[in-house]
Amino acid sequence: MAAVGATPATGLLGLGELQLKLPTTRTQWLALAAGLGLGLIGAELAWHHPLSGPLALAAWGLAVLAAALFWVKTPVLLFAPLPLIGLAPWSGWISFEEMDLLVTACGCGGYLAYALQLNARDRAPAWRHGLVYSPLAVMLVLAFALSTLWSVKRGFSDAGGFQFGWFHGYHEAMNSVRNAKAVFLVLALLPLWTAAAAARPRGFSRGLLLGLVLALAGGCAAALWERLAYTGLLDFSTDYRTTALFWEMHVGGAALDGFLVLTLPFALLALLRTRSPWRFAIGMGIALLAVYAVLTTFSRGVYLALPLALAPMVLLADAQRRRAAGAGPESSSHADSTLGAVDEPLPRLAKIGALAMAAAFALAATLVFGGGGYRGLLALFFVMVVLLTLPASLWRPPLGQRLTALIMGGLLALLLGAASWALSTAVPKAAYVLNFVALLCCAALRWLDKPDQTRPIYVLLTATAWFWLLASMVIVADYWGGTTGRYTSLAAGLALASVFAAMLLEHRLWPLRETGAAGWRKRALLVAGLVLVMAVVAALGGGAYLRDRVATWKEDGQTRLTHWHDGLRLLHGGRQWLLGKGSGRYVASNLYDGPEQYQVGDYRLRTDEDEAFLALTAGKHIQGRGEQFRMSQRVATPAPGPVTVTLVGRTAQDAVLGLQLCEKNLLYPDNCFGAETILKPERAADAPPDTPAAWQTHKFKLGPVTQMGGDWWAPRFVTFSLSLGTRGARVDISRIAMHDSQGRALLVNGDFNREMARWFFSSDRHHLPWHIKNAALHVLFEQGLIGLALAGSLYVLVLVRLSFGRGRDHPLAPAFVAALIGFGTVGAFDSLLDAPRIGFIFFALLLLGLGLRALPGEGVARVA
Structure with missing residues (x-):
């Protein structure tokens, strides 16, 4: 579709005076048809939204208007809200969803704006087209x-x-x-x-x-x-x-x-x-x-x-x-x-220097965190921040003066480090204070930099302060982690000291030559990279769950291979291999x-004498707590106290029914209050064997529940769920209601007269099927x-x-x-x-x- 030709617009709300024209080309007529078609589909979907048809239709209309006004930038309107508009746990919709409403709204508004030449643009020559398909x-x-x-x-x-x-x-x-x-x-x-x-x-x-x-x-x-x-x-x-x-x-x-x-x-x-x-x-x-x-x-x-x-x-x-x-x-x-x-x-040598610096820090972070914990890692972070912010004036003196400053600075830092270590062993917490003092010295020297002057003494002082800061990092790790922290951080310090020495002597290895805004911007990016490396090291070193997942990659890989083989066995015959199962x-x-x-659980909406009911079945696999198939509904936060559940149901065989009220986002329940009972079929004594079981009314008490819903600044969703703990069992549920201690009804559509609106299913742990x-x-x-x-x-x-x-x-x-x-x-x-x-x-x-x-x-x- 080509851009339309029209006279430029003037202004409405700063956007230009909106002018509409009837379509004049076949392309515009096709756009009009597309816009109207998407509009009909979108309006129909919005009107049937399970939460509120009128509200959904109003929101959809606003999206249409925005897309018409900004049709060139519809990707912003479409992609920006996409990860936040999945309301299925509240609505029960999965075949259709809010993304469908947003796409139809953007298509409707955009195509209508194009067809009616709203905010029209002059036709661009072919060489300016940003999308061209072969x-x-x-x-x-x-x-x-x-x-x-x-x-x-x-x-x-x-x-x-x-x-x-x-x-x-x-x-x-x-x-x-x-x-x-x-x-x-x-x-x-x-x-x-x-x-x-x-x-x-x-x-x-x-x-x-x-x-x-x-x-x-x-x-x-x-x-x-x-x-x-x-x-x-x-x-x-x-x-x-x-x-x-x-x-x-x-x-x-x-x-x-x-x-x-x-x-x-x-x-x-x-x-x-x-x-x-x-x-x-x-x-x-x-x-x-x-x-x-x-x-x-x-x-x-x-x-x-x-x-x-x-x-x-x-x-x-x-x-x-x-x-x-x-x-x-x-x-x-x-x-x-x-x-x-x-x-x-970057020049080639500067790239080598950047890689060496990154490798040295990654190695150092791993070593220091293993022995010096979070405190040692934080001290290492400041060592690297100071290194990244070193001024370019350090490389103004000739090589001989820089070499002398490096050697003398290292010796002076050794003396300062030895004194600092002795003091840290005698005075509690002195290691942290000395590390802070060394950091202040580095910051003061950076502030006293004079970029246009050659000052060998300044190079000496800067090298001394940085080496002292590096030594104080070793002391912090030693103070926190003992012998292990001392030797691992010492190895890390030697690696970083070698990189610093090489870069001070060979200026072409230094990757941060820019000054001014561009230079500080690049340094900020590198500091962010340091934070990233630290986060990865801390997550791997401090998180048992992540370590376990990394350690079991081989076993999980074999499970995947078996699963893929089982999945492909479901394709039968050359036709399904060629065209697929569907x-x-x-x-x-x-x-x-x-x-x-x-063979997992399922749910279906059935009718009996024109009355809807939910047929809930369990899978044929082992029915552990995490493996059960659950029907859930997000509910309002109940008042503290007992919660009463009334359920009208029937079953053809003994079935364990579980009810839970939990703080739960999607898969991981917490702070749960539940009840579990065995439902038994009930039939008249003289009823034929194939007679459906009679409906029974059951009442359950959950709790007494404590305060739920989390904090106002980090709210938790409250979810009620039903599940079956008997393999292959089926329970029919005609009505279900839940009331808190104040008598408030918490469930919506408990009689299923609105089909499965507001009900949502999940399988918390059993995912491969x-x-x-x-x-x-x-x-x-x-x-x-x-x-x-x-x-x-x-x-x-x-x-x-x-x-x-x-x-x-x-x-x-x-x-x-x-x-x-x-x-x-x-x-x-x-x-x-x-x-x-x-x-x-x-x-x-x-x-x-x-x-x-x-x-x-x-x-x-x-x-x-």
Whole structure:
């Protein structure tokens, strides 16, 4: 779709005087039809929202208006709220969700604005189009879309035929729609984005970048809240893996992992290139927050994916800089208009120095934390901060004077260190005071720097103060950790001292030559890197749970291999291998054809004499507390005291029914109050054996509950759940009600007259039956070898195009490549594509990457 031609707008609320015109071209008429079609779908979905149809419709309308006013930057409106708008635990919706409302709203508003020429832009010449698709790319995308559509049809057929339902689970036909919809939602918006990239290519790129960075900030803020509320910020030993607000992890999976690897590269690329101080500060905060979220996933896949993804990003960004620098003065505005001007590449020796410094600190942090704990690690951190902020004037004296200052400074520091150690053994806490005094001396010397003067004495004093600070770090570790701390920190100190000496003598090894704002910006990035390394060392060294997960990688790898083999055994015959079993059919295939330990519980809404009831069944595997299939509802915080549950149900066999009221986000219950009973069938004495059991009314007391809900600054969700503890049992529930000590009704839709609205299911610990645990095998299972070949071709084509082809000089190309590599790495150990929000981000990056290209003035000038 091309950008429309129209007279420029003037202003409304600072945006211009809005002018509407009827469509004049066939493209505009198609856009009008697309906008109206998406509008009808979105309005219908909003009106049926389980929480409140009118409120959802009003919010959807506001999103339509925003998309119409800012149609070029719809990626901001779409991606930014994405990790925060999953309301399934409250609504009970899984086939449809708030993402669908947001996509239809952005599509409706954007297409209508385009068709009616709202905020119109002059037609851009072809060489300014930011998204251009080759015939090969178009053909592959259409073929993959057809393959996905065919897998939906096969999924319907495998489920016994299509049957629409607002609240279908993973075994029913609508799960095929849920699993496949992500790619079609992206395709619905792709023409609009192509038009936006033609009208304002740089504005569109900025919007895409901003949307993904804001999404990362929102998702990581949710992760921070979860840790603060449920575990504490520094607890790395509890068996609690962060899920944030990704409800898709209610049966396990890696939705948060996939989200982090898809969005984090964009935040890091923006941080590396931004020149605005306040944007840099905000970006630094987001990056550190993301690092914390990454650590608390306890996901070995993410830990592996980020280095594998970020290393190519750095190399590709460096290659962009070198091509731009080699293009001559006419391209020296290789300025990246999306992210700001890029830095000149470091010389080779400076790169070696930077790597040596990083390796020395990583080694030192590991050694010091092992013997000196958190106090020793903090002292080491300040040693490195002082090292990174050393002034450039140290290298003004000639080599001989620098060598003399180095030797004499080392000897003086040894004397100061020996005196400090003696004092620390005699006076309690003196080690910490002396470390602080040495740090103050280093800070004072840095403040007294005179950049334009050659002062050998200043070099001597600075070297002495830094070596003394290094010695005081050893003393702190020795004071806290004893002999172990002394020797490990001494080894770390020697490594750092060697790096410092080499850099002071050979100035070309020093990587921080810039001064002024650019120099301090780079130093701030390196300090953030220090914090990252410290966090990783502390998490690995101080968290028993993470250490255990790292230690069991071999056993878990064998479990994965067995699981993949079991999953592929569910494909029968050449037709299923070629075309797949059908979208969304993995869980149901396990239920009917898989091993017993993979046959999980289920729920269905049934009717008896026109009265709805819930049929809840348990899986055939071992029914431990974490393995039980649960039906849950988020409830208001109950008043302290006893909670009464009244349940009308029936069963055909003895079944253990468990009820729990817990503080729980998604998978990990805490502060629970429960009851458990054995339900028995009840029939009249003279009733035939096949007569359904009679309905019985049961009353349960939970508690007395104490104060629930957490603190106001870190609230906890309160969740009520039902589960069966008998293998293969079934219990029908006609009505259920719960009242707290003040008589308030806590459950909504307890008679199921609104179908399954407000009810949500989960499996806290038994996750393998729900996912095939590999993204490629997920595509193979659903779409067969044909679908896998098409998806793999698209994936490889994007990586090649953005690394070596026409898209390689686009400002965002390195981040695209890193995101896709990271997704592929995490996807080697988890399905990912069965989480629609994660699939949507992935397919958006994949399809945009197929057409992304740099404009003249960005990177090396290229012929369009």
